Amino acid sequence: MSKISRRGFLFGGAAATGALVSASAGAAVGASLGAEAATEAANKANLTAVLKRRERFFGQHQNGIETELQTFTNFVAFDLKPETDAAAAARWFKLITDDIARLSVGEAPLADPTPQLAMGPARFTATLAVGPGFFDKLGLADKKPTGFEQLPAFNVDQLREEYSYGDVLLHISADDPIILSHGVRSLVRDSVGFAKVRYSQQGFSNAQGVVPGGVRQRNLMGQVDGTDNPEIGSSDFNNIVWVENGPDWLIGGTFLVFRRIAMQLGTWDALGRTDKELVIGRNLQNGAPLGKQNENDPIDFDAVDANGLKLIPEFAHIRRAHATNPTERIFRRPFNYEVGVTPDGEPDVGLLWTAYQRDISTQFLPIQKRLDQLDLLNKWTVPIGSAVWAVLPGVEQSANGDYLGKKLFQ
Amino acid sequence: MSKISRRGFLFGGAAATGALVSASAGAAVGASLGAEAATEAANKANLTAVLKRRERFFGQHQNGIETELQTFTNFVAFDLKPETDAAAAARWFKLITDDIARLSVGEAPLADPTPQLAMGPARFTATLAVGPGFFDKLGLADKKPTGFEQLPAFNVDQLREEYSYGDVLLHISADDPIILSHGVRSLVRDSVGFAKVRYSQQGFSNAQGVVPGGVRQRNLMGQVDGTDNPEIGSSDFNNIVWVENGPDWLIGGTFLVFRRIAMQLGTWDALGRTDKELVIGRNLQNGAPLGKQNENDPIDFDAVDANGLKLIPEFAHIRRAHATNPTERIFRRPFNYEVGVTPDGEPDVGLLWTAYQRDISTQFLPIQKRLDQLDLLNKWTVPIGSAVWAVLPGVEQSANGDYLGKKLFQ
Structure with a gap:
């Protein structure tokens, strides 16, 4: 197509149909290729620590789990299209595997229309999982x-369909919001043919x-979050998290x-600090169990004050969440969300x-059943979305x- | 109130009314104060560069304008309540001034229910402005x-009320999303009595x-954005931006x-790189005007190729945006947004x-009128929100x- 007719075509409106194919790079583009290469070299020399850091993709397990929280995350769930059969799903997962492998090292996926946005890995991870459906x-x-179904209904639940369930999950994270946006867009583009x-x-x-060193992330209630998690990479962690039999x-x-x-922050904020600490059962500043000094001190559920009252009330969140049975443990990796604010x-x-x-x-269910029966924190926290996912194992090498x-489809 | 009755009160449900006042810190809290102080000291020693960086608040101009883009931003607009008169608005602005001064140095505002989230400045800025109403x-x-009204309607506009207009704006930004969230919440809390x-x-x-060094931020179309901006702090910048007479x-x-x-990214992505560059009039990789080498090279609107066709087409965005009149210049500071994704x-x-x-x-209007008449980029970009704001000058000292x-109300 000549440059003249291409321009007419473009201006005529057909550009938006996607039918247009660029015939050549064109003189105007060629003129700045030298400067472009120089810019590229300068870019690479200036890659910063945030941009350079990367999480391994190939291995026994997928990434995005044994991973320090990234700054940004997106849980993208899909419903399979009726015409997608197992063979099509296998093609989809193959495509996605290649995309994730590239994005994890800061490369653009194949046929990326905006490769300029693949600026670096920035600890990009994408974790693929499947739901019961x-x-x-x-x-x-x-x-x-066996028994892989959505969770039973809990009294505290006020679940909304638009935040719940799904057939396939891509949980995508990175330390840079533009790199995350580009990664999400790339993976969604290669998925919408199937779901x-x-x-x-x-x-x-x-x-x-x-x-700050020594203190975990806080959630938007101001609490230190993630205490009592098993240590990543420990045998404790491995026994809690990874499927060995199945x-x-x-x-x-x-x-x-x-x-x-x-979170109902308006009414939560109206509580004083002491009340908040009684509700949680922990010191708000450093996460120590009430009556103890440090976040990781063992919890003494029997300790009483001068009045004979338990330091950690019966209704306290940590009392209800605490597992007396050692098998009832989980690994938590919570992110915050903020969508907007009401007129008030x-x-x-x-x-x-x-x-x-x-x-x-x-593991999860016994804890959640206890919290559902009695946990004063339920007054300020309402589950509005829910899903269960079987997270696939990793890919050893490409x-x-x-x-x-792959083994799902064999 | 005794500890026993306080607990009964809390568990009885009145906690959510905000009526509860903590009588004392309580024994359980006191027990961990030593460890808390140690944690606090460790925190401060570990403040990172991202967290420590701060933007000055006091000065001739407000901050948040002559400021390198922060990672996160929130434009919060308010409508005055009918009962808010000028005296009440003055009290509001006084309160907000004190809040912003504290948040800008990483301190919690007065009576902050969650001071734990005031972790550091992280280049926090909040800029206060007022609308025509x-x-x-x-x-x-x-x-x-004189003439301070909402913009005239443009052909390209598809404005939506929920993204447009307002009486008062707080434009709030920071390099950390939790610090931003905390700052927004603090300022909104002190505003909802008035608006x-x-x-x-x-x-x-x-x-x-x-x-990466030498290249500006890219938007989600992949383009380098912000070229031709006046240099911050230059006399050029000062003449373009700051009101001297009025x-x-x-x-x-x-x-x-x-x-x-x-942005209509689906159809934009369907274009090839050459077509995208013709629409914009710049090299996609380094932002150079077509036919030139570098981003800041002067644009040659008359240059033609071997066919006699202009290198930069008549419909190109930079041709339409370019000011021939030297007074038609503006300072741009664009952020990206991403809300979600359609099922497709x-x-x-x-x-x-x-x-x-x-x-x-x-300055803005003549440029926008040209773009409204003819700019091929309009095919992929639709204004859906609009507002004009008079940004108050700074506060010299507290x-x-x-x-x-203050001078508005005198």
Whole structure:
């Protein structure tokens, strides 16, 4: 197509149809290629620490779990299209695997229309998981893990469809919001042939480097969050999180419970500090259990004050959340969300709360049932979204044609 | 109130009314004060560069304008309540001035229910501005700048009320999302007695340190954005931005045009690189005008190729945006927004675009009128929000009882 007719075509409106193919780079573009290369070199020399940091993609487990919180996150869930069968889903997961491998090292995916935005890894991770409906819709019922269903209804729940459920999850995170946006867009583009986007839930944690040493991230209630988590990489962590026995396609994977938990900050803020600490059972400043000095001190649930009253009340969150059975443990990785504010100034904020475990029925569920029965914190926290996900194991290497979920389709 | 009755009160449900006042810190809290002080000291020692950086608040001009883009931003607009008169508005602005001064140095505002989240300045800025309705509603019509009204309707506009207009603006930014969230919440809390929140529009730019040297931020179309801006602090900048002649309360202030511009990325992505460059008139990689080498090279609008065709087409954005009259210049400070994605994968993204100038009618308007008549970029960019704001001058110092907008009320 000549340059003249191309311009007419462009201006005539057909450009928006996507039918236009650029015939050549053109003289105007060529003229600045030298300067462009120089800029590129300067860019690379100036890549900063935030941009350069990267999380390994290939390995026994997917990334995005044993990973220090990134600053930005997006939980993108999909519903399979009726015409997508298991063979199509396999093609989708193969495509996605290649995309994630590239984005994780800061490269643009194949055929990326905006490769300029692949500025670096910035600890990009994308974690692929499947929901209960995935197996039924694709005729893979024999592969479905025993008892893998959405959570039972809880009294505290006020679940909304638009924040809940789904057949496939891409949980995508990075330390830079533009790199995250580009990654989400790339992965969604390669997914919409196979599935509809059900929701995209954006969240955040502190900017990289902002968490002062020795103190974990705080949530928007001001509490230190994530205390009592197993240490990443420890045998404790591995025993809590990774599936060892189960369907072969899931060995090295894990189960994810996702909860969107709205915070009623207006009424929470009206409480004094002492009341907040009684509700939680921890010191607001450093996260120490009441009556103790430090965040990680063992909790003494029997300690009483001079009046014989328990230092940690019966209704306190940590008393109800605490597992007396050592198998009832989970790994949490919560992000914050903020959508807006009402005319009266009530912020629409909360947690995109996640728990990882090898068995939801024996780890998350007993804890949640206790919290549902009695936890004063329920007054200020309302679950409005919920989903369960089977997180696929990792991909050992790309050279052998492996891809995420390959064993699901064999 | 005894501890026993306090607990009963708390558990009984009245806690949520805000009526509860903590009588004392309590034994459980006191026990961990030593450890708390130690944690605090460790925190301060570990403050990182991102957290420590701060923007001066006191001065001739407000901050948030001559400021390198922060990573996160929120444009919070308010509508005055009918009962708010000029005296009440003055009290509001006094309160807000004190809040901003504290937040800018990383301190919690007075009576902050969550001072734990005031972790550091992180380049926090909040800029206070008033809209045309402010003067009419408060009986201050004599103070209203001549011709200060919402923009005329443009052909390209598809404005939505929920993204447009307002009586008072707080434009709040920081390099950390939790610090921003805390700052927004603090300022909104101290505002809702006087006004209703009309909207809160969140945006972002690259994480701090991520912009590679020599190249400006890119928007989500992949373009380098902000070329041709006057250099911050130069006499050129000062002449373009700061009001020198006008109402005395506005000397040292500026006018802000805000536009929420939606990007049609699906169809934009379907264009090839050459076509995108013809639409913009610049090299996509380094921002150089077509036919030139570098971003800041002078534009040659007459250059032609071997076919006699202009290198920069008649419809190109930079040809239409370019001012032939030297007075038609503005200072732009655009952030990106991303709200979500449609089921078919179309991202709801765009720009929270801002232009600062001392006179909207002679600077922004002539440019916008040209773009409205003919700019091929209009096919992929739709203004869906709009507002004009008179940005108050700065506060020289706090000791003399000065506050933002004081001269408005005298």
